[in-house]
Amino acid sequence: MSRNIRLEIEYDGTNYCGWQVQDSGKSIQATIEKALKKILREKVSLIVSGRTDAGVHAEAQVANFKTGSSIPLNKLQLALNTFLPKDIVVSKVKEVPVDFHSRFSAKSKIYRYMVLNRSYSSAFLRNRSHLFSFPLNLRLMRQEAKCLLGRHNFKAFQAADKTERNPFKTIKRIRIDKDGDLIEFQLEADGFLYNMARNIVGTLLEIGRGRFTKGDLIRILRSKDRGLAGPTAPARGLCLVKVKY
Numbered sequence: 001m002s003r004n005i006r007l008e009i010e011y012d013g014t015n016y017c018g019w020q021v022q023d024s025g026k027s028i029q030a031t032i033e034k035a036l037k038k039i040l041r042e043k044v045s046l047i048v049s050g051r052t053d054a055g056v057h058a059e060a061q062v063a064n065f066k067t068g069s070s071i072p073l074n075k076l077q078l079a080l081n082t083f084l085p086k087d088i089v090v091s092k093v094k095e096v097p098v099d100f101h102s103r104f105s106a107k108s109k110i111y112r113y114m115v116l117n118r119s120y121s122s123a124f125l126r127n128r129s130h131l132f133s134f135p136l137n138l139r140l141m142r143q144e145a146k147c148l149l150g151r152h153n154f155k156a157f158q159a160a161d162k163t164e165r166n167p168f169k170t171i172k173r174i175r176i177d178k179d180g181d182l183i184e185f186q187l188e189a190d191g192f193l194y195n196m197a198r199n200i201v202g203t204l205l206e207i208g209r210g211r212f213t214k215g216d217l218i219r220i221l222r223s224k225d226r227g228l229a230g231p232t233a234p235a236r237g238l239c240l241v242k243v244k245y
Helices: 028-040 073-083 138-148 196-209 216-223
Strands: 003-011 057-067 088-096 108-116 150-153 168-179 182-189 238-244
Touching: 003 028, 003 073, 028 057, 028 073, 028 088, 073 088, 108 196, 138 168, 138 196, 138 216, 182 196, 196 216, 196 238
Parallel strands: 057 238
Antiparallel strands: 003 057, 003 088, 108 182, 108 238, 150 168, 168 182
């Protein structure tokens, strides 16, 4: 009888070409599937909540797979963390109903983006944050960000995508917090278009530094024109924090 196994995974995406299996480099998906094949002695395909790009990290990515193996869950977790490299860790293993689907069962996702707002880098945060040296008007950034809350067409913040996707998404929460030189953006939505989170952050940073002014963000959103929005913030500052079901 087939079992449906759900994994919760944390990873540092620095050394990977992203989640999805690609010919161009080492992916997180391929690395985990290779380890599973060794343990289960069968080929499995991971279904993920959402693909992350090259350099993007995760604290609690969710993926599931079907298997005919009867291996106990605690032994599966131990074996996976033995075979996997140190920058990928399986934090939870759970058996779920057969109809559970990591992507389609998800209600919302939370992403965090870290900005180091100073003139020099950090030895510890160089792969986890975006160094941005311009002074930022956080009050204006927070004020402008409110117009993104709710259900909108986010085509203005969507990078070119090979697949045509529904551009309507619902942003449930946006927070911008500051702690010393670190600025943390947190976005929760029912789904994200390709590079949507990074494009929103890149646009908010341009507002904060004064290249866009009050009222520009709502105009950009309504335009549905990616060319009017700010640059894509670098991948290294982005982390998938949680997937809600």
